[in-house]
Amino acid sequence: MAVMKLYGSPLSSAVWRVLASLYEKGLDFEFIPVDMKSGEHKKEPYLSLNPFGQVPAFVDGDLKLFESRAITQYISHEYADKGTPLVVPGKPMAIVSVWMEVEAHQYDPLAGKLAWELGYKPHFGMQPDHAVVEENEGKLGKVLDVYEARLSQSKYIGGDTFTLADLHHLPTLSFLMDTPAKKLIESRPKVSAWVADITSRPAWCKVVEFRKQH
Amino acid sequence: MASLKLHGLPMSSCTTRVMICLHEKGVEFELVPVDLFTAQHKQPDFLSKNPFGQIPVLEDGDLTIFESRAVTEYVSKKFKDQGTDLIRQDSLEESTLVKIWAEVESQQFNPVINPIIYQFFVAPLQGKSLDQAIIDENLEKLGKVLDVYEEKLGKTKYLAGDFYSLADLHHMPYIFYFMKTPWAHVVNERPKVKAWWEDISSRDAFKKVAEGMKFGDN
Numbered sequence: 120m121a122v123m124k125l126y127g128s129p130l131s132s133a134v135w136r137v138l139a140s141l142y143e144k145g146l147d148f149e150f151i152p153v154d155m156k157s158g159e160h161k162k163e164p165y166l167s168l169n170p171f172g173q174v175p176a177f178v179d180g181d182l183k184l185f186e187s188r189a190i191t192q193y194i195s196h197e198y199a200d201k202g203t204p205l206v207v208p209g210k211p212m213a214i215v216s217v218w219m220e221v222e223a224h225q226y227d228p229l230a231g232k233l234a235w236e237l238g239y240k241p242h243f244g245m246q247p248d249h250a251v252v253e254e255n256e257g258k259l260g261k262v263l264d265v266y267e268a269r270l271s272q273s274k275y276i277g278g279d280t281f282t283l284a285d286l287h288h289l290p291t292l293s294f295l296m297d298t299p300a301k302k303l304i305e306s307r308p309k310v311s312a313w314v315a316d317i318t319s320r321p322a323w324c325k326v327v328e329f330r331k332q333h
Numbered sequence: 334m335a336s337l338k339l340h341g342l343p344m345s346s347c348t349t350r351v352m353i354c355l356h357e358k359g360v361e362f363e364l365v366p367v368d369l370f371t372a373q374h375k376q377p378d379f380l381s382k383n384p385f386g387q388i389p390v391l392e393d394g395d396l397t398i399f400e401s402r403a404v405t406e407y408v409s410k411k412f413k414d415q416g417t418d419l420i421r422q423d424s425l426e427e428s429t430l431v432k433i434w435a436e437v438e439s440q441q442f443n444p445v446i447n448p449i450i451y452q453f454f455v456a457p458l459q460g461k462s463l464d465q466a467i468i469d470e471n472l473e474k475l476g477k478v479l480d481v482y483e484e485k486l487g488k489t490k491y492l493a494g495d496f497y498s499l500a501d502l503h504h505m506p507y508i509f510y511f512m513k514t515p516w517a518h519v520v521n522e523r524p525k526v527k528a529w530w531e532d533i534s535s536r537d538a539f540k541k542v543a544e545g546m547k548f549g550d551n
Contacts, residue, residue: 170481170484170485171437171441171478171481181426182425182426182429184429184433185433186432186433186436186437186440188436188439188440189429189432189433189435189436192432193429193432197425210396213396213398213403213406213407214396214398216398216400216403216406216407217398217399217400217403219403220400220402220403221385221400223439223440224400224439225385228444262385265384265385268384269384
């Protein structure tokens with residue numbers, strides 16, 4: 120049986136999102152690097168895996184997938200009986216879905232911009248745009264206030280157990296913790312404890328190790 | 334009496350995303366208006382339903398669900414045996430394709446069409462002048478996204494396959510409003526995208542909801 124293939128760059132936070140789910144589930148896979156510097160992701164044959172020319176792409180047998188959150192959901196449902204349960208049965212899954220959407224629409228647009236300005240740009244030798252940083256830190260602070268209240272009522276963001284709703288945050292969260300924006304997290308005790316908890320998970324530590332080795 | 338209560342407004346894009354789904358599934362619901370102009374959505378009573386202070390919110394018994402795409406997923410699953418099959422759970426391949434193209438709407442399409450709709454319809458209501466630079470930047474990005482759709486729709490009738498699904502449905506509110514802007518040509522110039530839009534917007538469930546989408550009409 121062909122092993123699952125994950126295509127992408129070790130620098131991509133969307134790739135880390137998928138890696139986290141693969142490690143949580145203890146699944147075997149092959150990582151196939153895509154040379155983004157030479158534009159491999161914008162040409163065939165890669166475009167037949169992801170027509171938007173972005174990473175990651177994922178192949179499991181006959182199925183070709185892209186969009187990291189579609190891939191993590193596929194992995195979580197198809198391999199539900201392996202490793203950590205990342206989705207839950209019944210009505211509570213509706214609430215997990217709510218907070219997965221919150222990550223995608225309330226949190227990630229802001230955290231992603233901050234990660235770009237404060238994380239990626241310096242890596243590429245560019246200067247952060249301080250106006251953009253200030254604006255997005257303000258907005259993200261308000262979102263994290265909602266998270267602070269939520270995490271006072273719920274152990275994890277989607278419910279009582281660790282699920283995809285938490286996992287989807289990991290790439291940008293861990294990025295932000297290496298930048299001055301970490302103050303937004305550290306100033307909120309419940310958020311801070313939640314971040315400390317989920318970033319210390321063995322599967323996430325494996326992702327961090329993977330990044331270091333590539 | 335309907336057991337589902339949907340808090341929102343008939344012209345709100347995100348509310349209509351849910352209403353189209355409810356109609357496709359033939360599910361009865363009560364639309365409970367939320368008065369945005371008196372900031373009802375920022376009051377404690379509403380915030381206890383959606384701490385982000387946004388519409389829509391669905392209440393189904395003891396469950397309160399917000400974020401329109403979480404609501405449509407919930408409705409599609411709960412009522413999977415009635416109305417249109419929007420999530421194709423009986424087929425691993427089809428349900429996976431629905432997920433992928435729903436993520437495409439969420440991550441590729443929504444971020445670039447949203448600013449255009451905001452600038453054209455909402456900014457004037459807030460006394461702001463339209464920022465053409467933002468519109469131009471996003472029109473260019475939207476064109477590139479729709480180029481990918483054009484190619485996909487040359488291979489399959491709908492986005493996830495030869496079947497209508499949530500992946501198509503999620504696009505509808507913003508495309509409906511976009512077609513009322515001076516830039517509808519971005520859709521019309523792409524024959525497969527145009528044909529797809531004409532097909533999905535002729536569905537009965539959509540037509541029922543479109544009657545209430547009066548934003549931008551004089």
